[in-house]
Amino acid sequence: MTWYHPGMYDAAKPAGSIWEETAPPLPAGTDLGPCGDETCEVAIIGGGYTGLSCAFHLASEFSTDVRLLEAGTLGWGASGRNGGFCTLPPSSLPLQSLLARFGEAEAKRFIFSQLEAISFVRSFAAKQGFAIEPQGEGELHVAHAPSRYAGLAEESRILKEKFGISAKLLPREEVTERFYDSREQFGALLMPTGFGLHPLRLARGLAAAAARAGAKLHGASPVIRWERKGADHLLVTPSGTIRARRVVVATNGFTRSPMPPALADRIIPVMSNILVTRPLTDDEIATQNWQTESPCANTRSLLFYYRMLPDRRFLFGARGDTTGKPEDGARMRRYMERRLGEVFPGWAQVEITHSWRGFVCMSLGGTPSIGSLPDEPSVYFALGYHGNGVAAAPWSGRMLAQVIGDKEDFSAIPAAMRGVPASIPFPALRGWYLRAALGYYRLMDL
């Protein structure tokens, strides 16, 4: 367990998101419910995008006998409750640091793989015939203060020169005229890639496709003990056990015991919080001159991310709650309501109908981690998408399936995403490190 309030891990509790009210239910027979005593070739722990995509590809491409165990309902974790930004990149590192750390060739491989991840989500949904409500073309990175515009210009230069990506730098006036106005809008970079989607539709679509392909998916099946039985793994749940040759850990920010310390002690779950308003009227929308369906994120280190949903509700996200206690969730909601009104004064009085939160997953390296454990090669993992897993997690699940199915080897994974996360000195102190980091970022954002 981590330092967060246990209520954050209560998988019987719905997230409280707008998505739960608007997604079609899972087709009957997709979720087989609590598992009994079974054996299989590959057992996957975690029923979010990573686990479901891995299950789908193992079953459909390699006819693998695969079972997935999810503590809650399928998609209960971050996959069913995120902001729906299907955008670049799954990393906390600035482009310059990516280039310096991995070299130009590997930095390119990483970014290009994640451009492919964005297209993969769209084409997967189309091929499997489910709707994800795509919105917008591209993503706006918005300068929240005049001093941040120069940083966007530099980002635009690197994107063009090193990656061949033409992102358009837009001065404040042009953003006001074509996209929206706000007290914290001082120009923006329009990324040509990315779009918004309905995250729970994606999770349920992946689940339905995986079940159709032959994967056995068990909701309400938390793994509470993990033992070795000779060459096999035995995963124990309250209702039964799964014995498997290989195990995939796909638990990301919601990772709880019993997970190998080489993963559990090296990740940093960070809370992300979302508010959604009631549908806005034409007059209200006009107060901020809002005209875009593209997702937007600003340049704060503790970023605000926002977008207009198809029914004209405004979604507003932020980070900063470090305990998961109910009272801190309520405090965070009050803070976000106030900040929403300050950033978009025209909407200061608009009723908030939904608020929820969940874990994203960070690591010290600043990029995702995909691979198998060096001392337990039959244990595979993909996690640590740094708050940007809508595209990266389905892609990573597929990549793991291809490695497990021997279609690819680990060298197919860009170096920036390959191998276990970096170790963290004194992992028990992670909650304190996080509070210190958030305090620092708050200062940087002033």
Ligand SMILES: Cc1cc2nc3c(=O)[nH]c(=O)nc-3n(C[C@H](O)[C@H](O)[C@H](O)COP(=O)(O)OP(=O)(O)OC[C@H]3O[C@@H](n4cnc5c(N)ncnc54)[C@H](O)[C@@H]3O)c2cc1C
């Ligand atoms: C509020 C919020 C907003 C976000 N917004 C965005 C966004 O707009 N764009 C973006 O790209 N990313 C966003 N993210 C991040 C994104 O949702 C994640 O990166 C992605 O969903 C990770 O998918 P996953 O399958 O790896 O993990 P998850 O979807 O979190 O799934 C992990 C699952 O593992 C299960 N689990 C854990 N332990 C066990 C166990 N012992 N036994 C059985 N099951 C277990 C959990 O119940 C959970 O359902 C957001 C996340 C949050 C929380």
